[in-house]
Amino acid sequence: MDERDIELFNDSIERCSASPEFLRRFYTLFLASSDTVAKKFEHTDLRKQASLLKASLYIMITASGESDRVVHLERLAKRHSRAELDIKPELYDLWLDRLVQAVGEFDPMFDAEIEAAWRRMLRPGIDFMKSRY
Numbered sequence: 001m002d003e004r005d006i007e008l009f010n011d012s013i014e015r016c017s018a019s020p021e022f023l024r025r026f027y028t029l030f031l032a033s034s035d036t037v038a039k040k041f042e043h044t045d046l047r048k049q050a051s052l053l054k055a056s057l058y059i060m061i062t063a064s065g066e067s068d069r070v071v072h073l074e075r076l077a078k079r080h081s082r083a084e085l086d087i088k089p090e091l092y093d094l095w096l097d098r099l100v101q102a103v104g105e106f107d108p109m110f111d112a113e114i115e116a117a118w119r120r121m122l123r124p125g126i127d128f129m130k131s132r133y
């Protein structure tokens, strides 16, 4: 995880989060992209879900670190695994594509470098979640 990516990612999250609609827009895009996803969130309060997601984005980027926060990632992975929410590994790629799409709509400085930073920052966490399915 390189310093430049961390900076690009953090600054971009902050610009996006200046709009309260950012994560709600992500959920709108994500639910519209697959019937399986829409069904999974049938009984979910998406407002609440959007605020949980922001915190978990920071959890995701701890996947390659040594920090205690890896414990939170373990918990999140277990929650999404076959035994609990049963989120199939391929749905994570859709998740990332829709998230990057929402970032593109909300970050006024969005460009190919920022997109690559988001993808590189979240990839290890996503691979970890998939590996715990």
Ligand code: HEM
Binding pocket: 036, 037, 040, 041, 043, 044, 045, 049, 052, 053, 056, 057, 060, 076, 079, 080, 085, 087, 091, 092, 095, 125, 126, 129
């Ligand atoms: C790596 C990407 C993801 C992150 C960071 C993430 C984050 C979260 C968080 C923080 C929660 C709340 C956990 C709790 O209440 O204990 C949650 C719940 C949930 N997630 Fe994810 N998630 C991810 C990927 C996905 C994917 C790909 C799906 C596919 C449909 C999904 C479906 C759900 C569902 C159905 C819930 C439960 C909602 C409810 O309580 O009604 N998540 N997720």
